Amino acid sequence: MLEKAVEDLELSRRNYEELFTNTSDAVWVHDMESNITLANKACEKLTGYPVPELIGKNVSQFLAPEALALFRQAKGRLLRGEAMEQRYEQQLNRKDGSKAIIHLATRLIVSDGKPQAFQNIARDITEERKLQDNLRFYLRECLRAQEEERKRLACELHDDTSQLVLLLSRHIDNIASEASNYLPQELRNEFEKLYELSQQAYDGIKRYAQALRPRILDDLGLVPALEWLAQEITKLAGIKVQVKTDTVPPLPPETQLVLFRIAQEALNNIHRHSEASEANITLEYQEDAVRMTISDNGKGFELPQQLSDFAAQGKLGLTGMAERIQLVGGEIEITSQIGKGTKIIVKAPTKLYNESNS
Incomplete structure (x- = not known):
């Protein structure tokens, strides 16, 4: 033994x-x-x-x-x-x-x-990390190119196309006014319809240009851009959206853009899927980080085990949010309960990684 x-x-x-x-x-x-x-x-x-x-x-x-x-x-x-x-x-x-x-x-x-x-x-894991960094770099470059193209298209729509439609609208209005005394009522009605349609086209082009790249974000910063976004969703969907914020420290343009795009995607999701009547956007500043919370009182949904499973479920917008915030060294947390709404919390450093280590 x-x-x-x-x-x-x-x-x-x-x-x-x-x-x-x-x-x-x-x-x-x-x-x-x-x-x-x-x-x-x-x-x-x-x-x-x-x-x-x-x-x-x-x-x-x-x-x-x-x-x-x-x-x-x-x-x-x-x-x-x-x-x-x-x-x-x-x-x-x-x-x-x-x-x-x-x-x-x-x-x-x-x-x-x-x-x-x-x-x-x-x-x-050195090589694995290098590969991750390379993939992150290429994704960042793709998103940067996408944003530049959006900015270019927004400028063309705002500066060229919308102005042409505005001129057309005024021209129709002038013709209708000058010919109102001798045109039959039916034709005058048609001119009024054309004028209304041209005004709708003008408003639509301006709205699309703003959605592509809101000038208010570049000119005035994140908070005014979020307030504009909240007003747009309220007008479009009737959802009451409130924006609450602390005193704003300077944020890198890349971080402001990422936070804006996440808020934009979140509010679009609330409009399309949540059946919510109210939503809130809150910005809080904690030492070297900014925290943005987007919540709604909608129907909620069942969360997968991990964020990467969102793509498999077809929730590409949520996957895109996670990818965007990671590019600026941030993190995302998503919570949702059936019948109790959804909350998205993103946290990002107030300085980009390469700035804080320069």
Whole structure:
């Protein structure tokens, strides 16, 4: 019986050693002072240091100050017995001076009821992050090109097409006025109809031009643009929309545009799908972030498990909101209950990432 237990223990030890040696993830153990006592072969590929050089080095040598603070925070939580997320993101300094982005999982090793060391498992996600950044860059460029085209079309509609229709409308009105004394009543009625149609066309072109790219956003900023948007939805759909806002700090044009487009899409969704009678847009400023909340008293809908499932359900507008806010380093939260309406909360930094790190 004892021999069988010893054999099982030896087999378990060999299996662990094989897994430790051959896994593609970097695995190391460091003592309570953060000095590395054990490392596998994958650590060489991750750090650029041969395993013998790694032994005895302090983990702080591989981490930037911000990353080191996060690492110490994780250790502290484990020592206090608090729950830890399975993996957290860290930036690691390689031997050649380059940076690696890793997903790191840390667990406390306890023996005889006392903390002895920490085991770390790191997965290199540098290339994955570069791919994500590239995709985000291309999406940002596509959206920028789309907005430029919208701006161009809006200018053409406002400056050229709408003016031609306005001239046509005035010309019809002048002809009708000058010929009113000798034209039959039927023709005068037709001229009045033509005039009304031309006025409707003029108003429609102006409305479409504003929807494509409201000049008020470029000229006066986000809050007046949101107030204009609320008035338009009220006129179009009869939905009472209120805009409440704190004192406005300066926001990058890209962030203002993203928040406006999200509000525009949200109000269009409320108009088309929610059967709501009221909606609210609230802007709040919290330290280095702006928070926009859009809520309604409509019929609500059933939320999927995760945001990415919106596209599969055909809710591309909600997917687009999430993509837009991520481009300016923000985040989105959507809550909805059947019969109790929907709430969309977006939060964005008041400075773009590249500005805050310049």
